[in-house]
Amino acid sequence: MVRKVFVCIFISAFCVIFSACQTAGIPLKDKDLTEKNEIVETHGGLQNVERLDDFIYNVKNDKKDKVRLTRYTIEGDPIYHDLDYTDSKLTFTLDTREDEYGHGAVTKSICKGIQKQELETETNYLLTGCENEPMKGLLTIFHDVDKEDNFAFELNYGVGKKNMINTKEEKLIKDLQNGETVAVGDFQFSKKELNQIYKLLKFSNYLGDKNLTTKCNQKPHERYELNVWINSGERHFEWTECDHSSDGKEMTKLVHDILTILKKNSTYKTLGDYE
Template identity: 60%
Template structure:
């Protein structure tokens, strides 16, 4: 059953541009009711919607808790192409993992609830995929596989403008890089490229931030100077555009700002970027 769902992730990646995401690392409490794929998950719910993830950090926390023997419980809700939820309720208690899979709301599924008792759960990461694997579990092994291989897509590129006045630019579509030296000068590279490994890492960050989801973002900011952000993402035949400021402290605003911070960490390790002059001034 799980393998069937995993097999359609890549096919359905661009099927629907929906939903938001969260990064609440809360502790265990009551499992959430079905909130629908267009609503944000509760603190103890993780959603997988056609290959995009919401609240993935909560699943990471659950794995950490289970591996250290700490009781915890979460719900993983996965949506079919038709938009029907399949619930996976995971509970770790007394050194065992109980997994309950509910397909009663899947109109094309088996319409049943199955319960498995497993030894535990672990995460395996590679450059192109992230897998959550159930250990010593009858009939089921792979809980969730998330693919982040840019070579599997027909096309993937992005442009990010950021900083005060959005003078810094990363444009993989035009292979352009601009660095603001903050003294009235900028330096540009006209043939900039990330390595495949770096692009896969950035693509992974975007998937984990549910970049295809609808985001409620604000460009307003009542401080001067302030950092602004403008991001275009091109994936296959689709395009997404986001614009916000550092003053946007909403859930989506903080999620997108964290995404940018993580992309910049990858950029700073790039050899071409490291060869550029240091910032010479400072905005006040």
């Protein structure tokens, strides 16, 4: 009899604990919400944000899709934003159960759509036509250099890293690929160009850890070195065109996108006279 009572108590206790895990702990498993379908935002750091762009594209094309945006609080608690587009219906689920200072609840809304709004100093991801709310902010990414105490970068690139952009010292060096280089002192990007570059850095998750390599058996080969100074912090990266890892490809694309902005710069255009 005593044994039966003990077993019943144990089962009851297990059920209470299990139930608590379901309601207050880690969200229930979802086979569609894998790592590749999760976007992570941590105090300005971004991971896999391009997946959110893919989701917007799929919604516009009436294609079933599901993603999760996980945003971390200052205390390090995750808040889950689940987006599920099925049968032409967009369901938004907000889960604050792991936020110590949140409401500790799960709420759902049906929305009509999702859009990306790109401004010079910020990029907004917005849910539209949600229940009782015409516009709901999902994620805002700020890229306004004026809001930072300090922002500068140095990029050395090309064969032998003979090209250089240094906004900290306002220097520009261009390899003419004939054995000569031309240097420009007092070089500056416009505020609009700097905001564009800052945006590229944020979308490349420059604050995150990168697994890069400088190894390359190809001769000659492009080499890259990037230093970013932001407020009191500094980030340093080195890699080559032979780095075909996901991080390597992302960082090489970052360089190409920065150079696209550089080639439109009025000062850089004058260097064409040397070619």
